[in-house]
Amino acid sequence: MPLMAGNGRATAAYADRTVLQRLNDRWLDRHFFRVAALPAFLLVFAVTVVPIALGLVLSLTNYSQSNASVDFVGVDNFTTILTDETVHQVLWTTLLYVFGAVTVETVIGVCLALLLARQFRGIGLFRTMYLVPLMVAGVVAAVAWKALFHTTAGWVNHLLGLVHLPQPDWLGGPATALPAVIVADMWVGIPVVATLSLAGLLGMPRDPLEAARVDGASALQSFRYLVLPALRPVLAFVILFRLVEAFRQFALFQIMTGGGPGTRTTVLNYFIYQATFAFGNLGYGAALGVLLMVIMVVPLALLFQLSRR
Amino acid sequence: MIRRPRRMAAATVAVVLGLGVGACGGSTEDPAGREITLWTVHNSFFDYVVSTIPQFEQQSGIKVNVEQLPEASYLDKLRVAQTGKATTFDVFEAPQSLTAQYDSLGGIVPLTDFVETKAGDLDFPDVIDGLYAGCNQAKTPGTERTLYCLPVFSDTTMIYYNRKMFAEAGIAAPPKTWSDLAAAAVRLTNGEQAGWCTRAVPGGALYTGQMMMLYYLPYNSDNQARFLDSQWRPMLTSPEGLAFARDYQTLMTRATPKGIASYDYADCMQGFQQGKIAMWMDASVFAPDVLDSSKSKVSDDTGFTFLPCPPTNPEHCGLTAPWGIFLNKNSTKQDAGWELIKWITSKKVQQGGIADKGQTALATRTSVLESDLFGSTSAPKDLGDSMKYGLNNVFELPNAQPYPNMNEVEQQLGVALSEIISKQKSPEDAFANAQDAIEKILRRDGKLS
Numbered sequence: 001m002p003l004m005a006g007n008g009r010a011t012a013a014y015a016d017r018t019v020l021q022r023l024n025d026r027w028l029d030r031h032f033f034r035v036a037a038l039p040a041f042l043l044v045f046a047v048t049v050v051p052i053a054l055g056l057v058l059s060l061t062n063y064s065q066s067n068a069s070v071d072f073v074g075v076d077n078f079t080t081i082l083t084d085e086t087v088h089q090v091l092w093t094t095l096l097y098v099f100g101a102v103t104v105e106t107v108i109g110v111c112l113a114l115l116l117a118r119q120f121r122g123i124g125l126f127r128t129m130y131l132v133p134l135m136v137a138g139v140v141a142a143v144a145w146k147a148l149f150h151t152t153a154g155w156v157n158h159l160l161g162l163v164h165l166p167q168p169d170w171l172g173g174p175a176t177a178l179p180a181v182i183v184a185d186m187w188v189g190i191p192v193v194a195t196l197s198l199a200g201l202l203g204m205p206r207d208p209l210e211a212a213r214v215d216g217a218s219a220l221q222s223f224r225y226l227v228l229p230a231l232r233p234v235l236a237f238v239i240l241f242r243l244v245e246a247f248r249q250f251a252l253f254q255i256m257t258g259g260g261p262g263t264r265t266t267v268l269n270y271f272i273y274q275a276t277f278a279f280g281n282l283g284y285g286a287a288l289g290v291l292l293m294v295i296m297v298v299p300l301a302l303l304f305q306l307s308r309r
Numbered sequence: 310m311i312r313r314p315r316r317m318a319a320a321t322v323a324v325v326l327g328l329g330v331g332a333c334g335g336s337t338e339d340p341a342g343r344e345i346t347l348w349t350v351h352n353s354f355f356d357y358v359v360s361t362i363p364q365f366e367q368q369s370g371i372k373v374n375v376e377q378l379p380e381a382s383y384l385d386k387l388r389v390a391q392t393g394k395a396t397t398f399d400v401f402e403a404p405q406s407l408t409a410q411y412d413s414l415g416g417i418v419p420l421t422d423f424v425e426t427k428a429g430d431l432d433f434p435d436v437i438d439g440l441y442a443g444c445n446q447a448k449t450p451g452t453e454r455t456l457y458c459l460p461v462f463s464d465t466t467m468i469y470y471n472r473k474m475f476a477e478a479g480i481a482a483p484p485k486t487w488s489d490l491a492a493a494a495v496r497l498t499n500g501e502q503a504g505w506c507t508r509a510v511p512g513g514a515l516y517t518g519q520m521m522m523l524y525y526l527p528y529n530s531d532n533q534a535r536f537l538d539s540q541w542r543p544m545l546t547s548p549e550g551l552a553f554a555r556d557y558q559t560l561m562t563r564a565t566p567k568g569i570a571s572y573d574y575a576d577c578m579q580g581f582q583q584g585k586i587a588m589w590m591d592a593s594v595f596a597p598d599v600l601d602s603s604k605s606k607v608s609d610d611t612g613f614t615f616l617p618c619p620p621t622n623p624e625h626c627g628l629t630a631p632w633g634i635f636l637n638k639n640s641t642k643q644d645a646g647w648e649l650i651k652w653i654t655s656k657k658v659q660q661g662g663i664a665d666k667g668q669t670a671l672a673t674r675t676s677v678l679e680s681d682l683f684g685s686t687s688a689p690k691d692l693g694d695s696m697k698y699g700l701n702n703v704f705e706l707p708n709a710q711p712y713p714n715m716n717e718v719e720q721q722l723g724v725a726l727s728e729i730i731s732k733q734k735s736p737e738d739a740f741a742n743a744q745d746a747i748e749k750i751l752r753r754d755g756k757l758s
Contacts, residue, residue, distance in 0.1 A: 065713060150576075152585075169568040169571065172730075174733045257571070258512060259511060260510055262511070262731060278716060278717075278720070280388070
């Protein structure tokens with residue numbers, strides 16, 4: 001029998017409960033959602049906030065595999081980061097990759113979504129095909145793209161050769177290595193953007209578009225003044241998502257180029273891996289991790305602001 | 310019926326006795342009946358060794374769980390496990406160059422006592438001493454060395470060459486000096502084939518680049534590394550270092566396959582096997598793969614040679630970087646692990662591997678390398694002769710101090726070599742940058758003032 005009636009008054013069953021039981025019931029009633037969310041909150045706290053805090057502490061030490069003792073060194077690691085030219089190069093490469101990849105993927109992805117939003121025979125199959133790259137493991141994709149871009153035995157250069165176009169050393173050329181990795185990233189990025197944008201497009205009300213068409217608006221005008229503003233929240237999320245994925249990218253760089261030639265494709269995430277796991281400089285690696293976190297926060301905060309407008 | 314206090318006392322005594330026996334288990338354990346775990350990587354010669362494990366289990370009564378991992382991620386997993394003092398493995402295979410690092414992590418057991426008191430049928434003097442130099446570390450130069458591993462395969466500098474291409478180009482014999490080699494490589498390069506190939510990706514270039522560097526830098530047993538002098542100063546911007554850098558760029562840009570900058574050993578090997586590369590310099594361990602007619606189109610035309618040591622380094626020009634087999638310090642079954650190590654490095658396994666599968670890389674013993682096994686199609690005489698030359702002229706630094714961060718130092722050289730190959734920088738600039746970067750690391754670690 002319920003303790004409280006629909007009008008909020010206590011029932012007879014409530015009247016039978018002790019004072020302590022009644023206090024417990026009211027407390028639980030007020031705090032039910034907090035209590036229900038507590039386990040999930042604690043889990044998320046344990047696996048995110050705690051490691052971040054530990055990482056921050058680690059970044060202030062000289063902890064490395066070769067140090068017998070671990071000493072607090074303050075901001076020395078961060079000073080090294082600011083003055084190290086290799087880090088500057090790595091940061092530049094990272095920004096080039098992230099903004100280059102995300103921009104291209106967003107533009108092409110939205111265009112693809114506009115195409116997929118049309119109704120024609122076979123569109124269902126088409127839409128499904130574009131999800132295939134999302135089902136392939138990142139490492140597998142990286143190995144496949146490395147083979148595709150092989151200078152003498154890869155399909156890309158073979159096809160270019162058939163049409164008498166130049167066949168560069170994609171993964172070994174300083175100017176072509178990063179674009180090659182971006183192309184490999186686009187193979188997954190474009191379908192992701194297209195799929196999410198398509199969902200936004202299909203959820204849009206059709207009446208304003210019909211009215212604009214009747215009033216003589218061109219396709220471009222409809223897109224600019226109706227579709228784009230309506231898609232803005234979706235686009236903000238999509239760009240945010242792809243930015244995070246781009247900053248996190250590791251497999252493509254490790255497998256396709258190993259960070260080379262030289263350090264041309266060494267991005268910050270890969271550099272952190274080298275410092276921490278290859279060289280065992282955990283304190284310095286943690287400091288680089290803090291830097292990555294700060295760099296990621298800035299565009300994410302901007303996007304949140306833009307999406308609210 | 311025993312009263313409760315007495316029952317508890319009896320239980321306590323039993324627990325204490327049990328713990329006491331357990332604590333003594335490291336030195337008095339009976340290996341038979343134990344179950345141990347071996348961590349290793351996938352490669353053709355170690356796959357053969359793994360195939361002999363059932364025989365070992367039958368003979369010793371020790372059950373072995375083998376975990377074979379891809380090489381690309383193996384070392385990272387091993388480092389993390391060592392740092393975490395993992396007990397999930399007992400015996401593991403790893404590069405000997407990382408011995409100092411593993412020792413600093415407290416992850417490996419000295420094998421000296423095992424060799425001296427539990428040798429059994431090991432026959433340690435038969436192991437080629439040039440192959441376990443990396444296993445033998447002294448805490449400080451001049452102090453007694455401690456053996457931490459045994460070599461698990463034989464590895465030295467080797468030049469694989471295509472005899473047919475040489476004959477067609479009118480070159481009578483393999484080159485004997487670097488200038489002859491460079492000239493031959495350029496002569497053998499045309500639209501259909503490249504005269505020369507060696508690893509060029511940042512990590513790979515480091516290894517094969519140093520193979521060549523040993524022919525340029527003067528040898529000194531007091532040096533701290535292949536390119537660090539006795540005072541820890543890098544020799545990259547020395548006249549010899551820069552001469553190497555210039556010749557390296559010339560060879561790697563004029564006589565190599567297109568796209569060399571992204572080539573690793575697998576790419577060079579594939580090109581050689583397909584008859585598109587005339588000379589390939591790399592480790593000797595790949596000989597079985599180029600002699601296997603099911604993998605190589607040029608198995609019948611393949612020759613093996615070793616470039617003789619130069620006057621500046623007459624006896625130490627053979628770069629060997631074999632892996633060793635180690636005992637995990639955190640293992641509770643070290644005696645059983647030692648029995649497995651003896652099996653893996655035994656003459657029987659090596660002879661079987663060479664005779665049955667042509668796995669010449671398994672030959673880490675003098676008696677095996679000098680046996681009649683070398684003289685067949687799968688183990689040609691010139692292969693054995695080249696391996697012997699390289700292993701008899703191994704680059705050793707008896708007075709080098711263990712340095713756990715050598716990985717990081719060598720990475721700078723690897724990057725410089727990659728920049729030279731891809732022409733991002735001139736040889737002089739690339740080596741000057743690497744010199745600065747290495748000096749910074751060594752100063753940070755207190756090796757350079």
